[in-house]
Amino acid sequence: MERSQHKTLRQAYGFDDVALVPGDITINPDQTDISFAVDKLNLSIPILASAMDGVVDVRFAIAMGKLGGLAVLNLEGVQARYDDPSIVLDKIANAPQQEVTALLQKIYSEPIKENLVGDRIRAIKKTGAVCAVSLTPANTKRLSPLAVEAGIDVLVVQSTVTTARHVSKSYKGLIFSELVKQLPVPVIVGNCVSYSACRKLMETGIHGLLVGVGPGAACTTREVLGVGVPQATAIMDCAAARDDYFKVSGRRVPIIADGGMRNGGDICKAFACGADAVMLGSIFAQTKEAPGKGNHWGMATPHEALPRGTRVKVGMKGTLEQTLFGPSSVTDGTQNLIGALRTAMGVCGARNIKEMHQTEVIIAPSIKTEGKFFQMMQGLAKC
Amino acid sequence: MERSQHKTLRQAYGFDDVALVPGDITINPDQTDISFAVDKLNLSIPILASAMDGVVDVRFAIAMGKLGGLAVLNLEGVQARYDDPSIVLDKIANAPQQEVTALLQKIYSEPIKENLVGDRIRAIKKTGAVCAVSLTPANTKRLSPLAVEAGIDVLVVQSTVTTARHVSKSYKGLIFSELVKQLPVPVIVGNCVSYSACRKLMETGIHGLLVGVGPGAACTTREVLGVGVPQATAIMDCAAARDDYFKVSGRRVPIIADGGMRNGGDICKAFACGADAVMLGSIFAQTKEAPGKGNHWGMATPHEALPRGTRVKVGMKGTLEQTLFGPSSVTDGTQNLIGALRTAMGVCGARNIKEMHQTEVIIAPSIKTEGKFFQMMQGLAKC
Amino acid sequence: MERSQHKTLRQAYGFDDVALVPGDITINPDQTDISFAVDKLNLSIPILASAMDGVVDVRFAIAMGKLGGLAVLNLEGVQARYDDPSIVLDKIANAPQQEVTALLQKIYSEPIKENLVGDRIRAIKKTGAVCAVSLTPANTKRLSPLAVEAGIDVLVVQSTVTTARHVSKSYKGLIFSELVKQLPVPVIVGNCVSYSACRKLMETGIHGLLVGVGPGAACTTREVLGVGVPQATAIMDCAAARDDYFKVSGRRVPIIADGGMRNGGDICKAFACGADAVMLGSIFAQTKEAPGKGNHWGMATPHEALPRGTRVKVGMKGTLEQTLFGPSSVTDGTQNLIGALRTAMGVCGARNIKEMHQTEVIIAPSIKTEGKFFQMMQGLAKC
């Protein structure tokens, strides 16, 4: 009896599964170059803040801009639904855990107010800060002209999974090749995780790509849908797409690792795997400047019929500046992220992010798992 | 000294070990087709309820039929042994954990009453619902004529492991090729997990196959017998058998993943691995309609000499309708299973179940395990 | 710069890592043959009890013989050092955990009394039971003649690791090829785990081999020495040695899996991996007949300078007969071991132990680990 091969499964890796191998030469951290560019926009540090309501509001976006990074304001969150978002943010922070999903569903059923779209953007722009905002594909046609008019520097079009082609009856799919021609600002699109989906999006002319489906701390996409690719593999696959697309087109579309990074170690691994920049949610939700007041939730959490993820109590750990530049007095890797990145680049002998992409990555699960396990057990023992 | 190779071991995978990769195109969930057919029977949703006494009674079977699925009533359980099963179901629900195995052994030593077989079936049929019942191979010859006479639409012949050929002295083995000719209804047989056992059963002419040995929540077959195949691999192997058998015979025998699915994510993975439908036990045991009142136990649990599995307290979470169609206000993937399946198909670019079989599956153990571990630790911390 | 390959590491597997695949045919359990032979000795069940002081004394050996198995009495344990061992067994059972290693070191510093060697053997033999005893290689020359004279049926020569050649200054190494010629009884030797060590021992003419280094519940050889081979791989490698040696010599030397089996599932896996029989310690230490009164410790535990393992509180679960033949009212696989073995053979389509060796073994770690983890967490939650 002849037998056909069943599916061949490829092994994928998350940050916990891998580690970086030091280089053959070392470099002083102050000799490393970590700047990042998307289209004509240049940033002195390769770090973005996620378009999540517990992370970015106007005040946070301004603070982030001053420090050299880029915060993305969500134009479909509470900032665009409520004149005074602080009231609902307080409610979310104080709700009992078993009621919070229903509360979020209710809060996000309030319609988006078009006048607020412009107001928020202008509040950021008047300080001279760079302004980035996000929209879902379904609302991009309607709201992006308002955002452009109000002065945004970057548009992020983002949903759990975005592809170059969407089949739908209910609305005419967004065509990225048209969008990038119409808009005078760079367009970053996401999220995607596979080589082919990534390349097809790059071929539409978009200017940057968010990489990551299912890895974030406030996300249960894998429990609910079964869908998700561990972040180390997702980044490596999309980096291969970026490099291959560059070879045939001469255009280099940077990829931004989005989600799943919990400390400096994970961030360094993201760059070694091929990321040009990283977008952080839960780490920034822990800063004193974050609007979530020590709480964090994803933008799929309030879905009216199929909520994914929940509010996570992340606590407040330090200022945004301390988180980015130190000095740190904690040893869990959540502070002085830039110091950690420069130190890791030095140890790996990388003068810039592109050289960091050459770092050897190994599969090395055991120590970390053990360590984390032990920490959890100790944490529990204290309860 | 020459050396012979020792056994070559193949790696097998469970749902926790794998994840789905989003597609290159996406599809709106409302554009997906999830219908399922076994022989001439058509169902609007590809979901069956397990033939377990904590899950299916007459009332549950009727409710399930109305919602488009198929519940299988066990003709060798308490429904066929007791005129009023509610009394023993109460006893099971209220027994202390250390006494429950002995109690189950006693309750299931009561003989099957042939008059009840017909009564239960007629109670379902008179509402117009589709009626499916299950028997073990040893009792099929005796009881299946009664069931057919009472009007069943589908017969399920099920034991822990069922093969096309059984060696026995004590009774003449059931011959499936004869059974399917004698009975006027489709016959679903199970359980099996390997390519060859699956194909040999398909060659007997049966109409559907249950796939799964040892994966269920109420099952300890692996502890007691060492036997069991993780469900993702079992489904992929049996799907290969189905496809190969179709190529030589022109007849497509659907496979139904039975056991081991704890949330929408697992169900979506089962379809991506090749299942045509899924059969759920513990998820349905948690519905308000389930006769187990928040308890769940397997049909091997009451075995008089070698009990396997035990009563698990699963709790009551919501109605059957909410479980299948939402809306959900939980984020652990146990509600709105159909919404989750359609959303996952959309994200994977699958218009129907057969296209969903083409979804790329990767090995991706770490995130989920960590998440579950963390949830357990948090749950424990609350105790 | 050229680079030499570093060591190639082979993956090894324990019982938790593997599972058995059901067969293409099934067999009624009462049709299976599970008899076992070593040289001219025949046993109706393929199960031995370990030469450990918490497991086997005279009374246990007699009970085991009546039920068809074989218990091995340790001639270097408390039975041969104390006229009334019950006093020291009580002390061991009642010692606080932090003092028990020092107590064991003291108790086992009492010299072996040669008169007790004969007494214990004759006490077993006078009931008509088969009598097996164990000695370490260093004491075999001195004590084996006494044991033979007292009427033993089988001699077991056992230490943590035993090889065909031992380099020593302090005593002339035991030469197995001479020993088997001198003794009128079959000689079982152990322990070993690798193909080559196993074959070299078989070539000395010995009659049976114990397989297992480091897997037992009362053993910390891997923590202390780093040495140990997971039992599924050890059995498969030694089974290959047995089969290859048979091909060139025509003599079949049975291998007995010793250690690491905690339930019926593990025992069934040992046979599927190639074992001809299994030797159990901790499972039998839990029987009411065991001298350890619910305690279990290894024979390396009392080592004067480098103790390995400790006393484990295993509890008392049922009678020896119930453990072997049921009926069981527990569902963790620790009772009705013979029923479990026959059922697994039936499910795998194996008529006898040699056919059971043909069963497909897969690598399938996740379900069990998760299950065990969950049980532990639940057990903890009850504390």
Added chain:
Amino acid sequence: MERSQHKTLRQAYGFDDVALVPGDITINPDQTDISFAVDKLNLSIPILASAMDGVVDVRFAIAMGKLGGLAVLNLEGVQARYDDPSIVLDKIANAPQQEVTALLQKIYSEPIKENLVGDRIRAIKKTGAVCAVSLTPANTKRLSPLAVEAGIDVLVVQSTVTTARHVSKSYKGLIFSELVKQLPVPVIVGNCVSYSACRKLMETGIHGLLVGVGPGAACTTREVLGVGVPQATAIMDCAAARDDYFKVSGRRVPIIADGGMRNGGDICKAFACGADAVMLGSIFAQTKEAPGKGNHWGMATPHEALPRGTRVKVGMKGTLEQTLFGPSSVTDGTQNLIGALRTAMGVCGARNIKEMHQTEVIIAPSIKTEGKFFQMMQGLAKC
């Protein structure tokens, strides 16, 4: 669409992932030779104590020398910053956990006092003990002449990662080929983990190499920087570099495994993987002679901007002599390390360390992980 291969990831292994296979012959432990030489210096046991302030002070160094090993005194720690280090050591021991990192940062901001460098060395030398000291590369040029003048026998130049070439603006990099010509004592350099970095360092003429980045108990380099190689793989790779370099140069540069060894089993594995000696931190921090009084911290912990690791409460378990030579009354492998090494060599049939390098190493994760997990759970249950 053609696709380039993404990065190929090599699997790396830690001590928990591997185990040793017994040999085909066995050797009595008293017949094994475990001596170790670096350049002209000979040690009767192949064990060093880490240059950490919780482990080595003058008194400890003398005690270690008497027992045949080698303790390395850190010339940049509290011993060289404070006239009476006992005061700050007390403070460290008594600080609350949440304040200890800030305290360490403060304590280590005190400047190094050059007069103390000579004082500490002479205090060791006047007892006749061998004296080894460590410096970081940045301070080696300035302080090594003082150390040599005071009479050291060995210089250790150590930082988290040291390479043959360091790119820096702020100071002229240390050139090892010049250093070894200038100094009259052997130079040991570290740490490194990869084949190529190791070989390049050997080619500079240095006399010994420390292997290990990220594996130690008091280290969080992997959390903070993402950098680290599990120790079994690191040792095997560097052993390959040592052997290859010996083939082309005729000079054998010994490698010393540094970090990550928690018991005798790990130490035995380090030798089987290819280490010529081992350097231990946390095990020695547990001795009564250690200055840390049951506390242990790494030398990267006090980093002013990016601290890594923290103070770990390791407790006091026994004397240094008992730790090295026993007798042991614990069974967790932390006492009688030399007895454990000799016993493992005997079981593996290795007459000396070079033969121990030939021992077969297998990948065998499950038993140990399970055991440790179980111990943790039990430990927790006692809380």
